[in-house]
Amino acid sequence: MAVYTQVSAEALSAFLAKFDHGELVSAKGIAEGVENSNYLVDTTTGRFILTLYEKRVSADDLPFFMAMLDHLAIDGNPVPRALPDRSGALIHELCGRPACLIEFLTGVSVSHPTEAQARAAGAAMGSMHLSLARFSQERANTLGPDGWRALLDKCGRDLDAIEPGLFDTIGTAADAVVAAWPADLPRSVIHADLFPDNVLMLGDRVTGLIDFYFACTDVRAYDLAIMHSAWAFDAQGERYDAAVGKALVGGYVDRHPLSRAERSALPVLAQGACLRFLATRAWDWLNTPADALVTRKDPLAYWRRFEAYRKDDLFA
Numbered sequence: 063m064a065v066y067t068q069v070s071a072e073a074l075s076a077f078l079a080k081f082d083h084g085e086l087v088s089a090k091g092i093a094e095g096v097e098n099s100n101y102l103v104d105t106t107t108g109r110f111i112l113t114l115y116e117k118r119v120s121a122d123d124l125p126f127f128m129a130m131l132d133h134l135a136i137d138g139n140p141v142p143r144a145l146p147d148r149s150g151a152l153i154h155e156l157c158g159r160p161a162c163l164i165e166f167l168t169g170v171s172v173s174h175p176t177e178a179q180a181r182a183a184g185a186a187m188g189s190m191h192l193s194l195a196r197f198s199q200e201r202a203n204t205l206g207p208d209g210w211r212a213l214l215d216k217c218g219r220d221l222d223a224i225e226p227g228l229f230d231t232i233g234t235a236a237d238a239v240v241a242a243w244p245a246d247l248p249r250s251v252i253h254a255d256l257f258p259d260n261v262l263m264l265g266d267r268v269t270g271l272i273d274f275y276f277a278c279t280d281v282r283a284y285d286l287a288i289m290h291s292a293w294a295f296d297a298q299g300e301r302y303d304a305a306v307g308k309a310l311v312g313g314y315v316d317r318h319p320l321s322r323a324e325r326s327a328l329p330v331l332a333q334g335a336c337l338r339f340l341a342t343r344a345w346d347w348l349n350t351p352a353d354a355l356v357t358r359k360d361p362l363a364y365w366r367r368f369e370a371y372r373k374d375d376l377f378a
């Protein structure tokens with residue numbers, strides 16, 4: 063469960079009093095997620111998400127994320143916007159954290175995507191990329207190859223506590239990926255974390271794309287590679303589902319073109335994606351406070367995926 067900051071009913075009522083969205087009826091900490099504190103808030107006029115930004119989200123980046131969400135929503139993408147208070151402010155402070163009141167979107171995230179769901183989710187990313195081609199703001203990726211390499215170095219030999227020998231094995235793998243990293247593919251703002259838990263669905267229909275707080279400017283095909291690594295394997299990273307992987311890429315290209323150069327870079331981009339998520343998961347595994355209400359995610363599930371991408375071309 064990801065609730066790092068406890069918000070009292072009194073503090074939440076005072077916060078809601080700044081908005082025209084009714085009075086507090088109930089609030090529950092949301093079990094899913096690892097980065098921020100999220101509450102499901104019911105008021106006398108509707109249902110909302112309250113997010114308090116923690117850990118890796120800098121308050122300085124919030125205006126970028128909010129502008130991106132507005133841009134995508136105007137283009138008809140199913141993304142949640144932050145709601146302004148009576149003075150027009152979107153970004154607030156609550157219990158010492160930056161906080162936003164956010165539109166609630168219906169739908170559930172799937173844990174075992176079917177081919178049809180993967181195709182729909184890939185198409186949703188394709189549409190999002192078409193829209194982002196016209197979004198002019200930029201944000202550097204702090205978790206690009208330099209960022210995840212530095213994070214792995216910061217974990218250092220403690221990585222061996224996760225699995226003996228991991229520090230050396232990953233170091234060699236990271237060197238190879240960094241050396242092969244494509245420099246000249248098309249770039250744009252990307253989501254950079256479009257895992258199944260960040261796509262809300264009703265049946266085979268995508269009803270929500272959420273959690274844009276890693277969004278950044280990077281190689282556009284890297285977004286698809288991240289998504290592939292998250293959607294086409296089981297949670298342990300042990301079993302690859304070729305049909306789901308194919309459907310995901312197929313859905314994407316139904317909406318957005320993928321050049322030959324982008325296609326042939328997907329295997330190395332996917333390996334980079336694996337090391338990036340392995341790095342943050344390993345850091346969190348080693349550094350999450352014992353009293354945090356959060357379920358840590360298994361770093362080795364991303365090492366297994368990495369080995370699968372290194373062994374075979376899963377995009378062939």
Ligand SMILES: Nc1ncnc2c1ncn2[C@@H]1O[C@H](COP(=O)(O)OP(=O)(O)O)[C@@H](O)[C@H]1O
Nearest residue numbers: 092094095096097098111142165166167272273
């Ligand atoms: N706008 C929203 N509408 C509906 N549910 C949401 C919304 N935002 C977040 N959630 C719910 O909260 C959970 C955690 O949100 P998420 O943004 O993924 O958190 P984190 O940033 O901590 O990873 C999601 O899995 C989803 O169940």
Ligand SMILES: N[C@@H](CCOP(=O)(O)O)C(=O)O
Nearest residue numbers: 095096097257273339343359
């Ligand atoms: N998706 C990442 C971690 C970020 O968690 P999210 O709940 O914000 O998607 C992972 O699985 O390692």
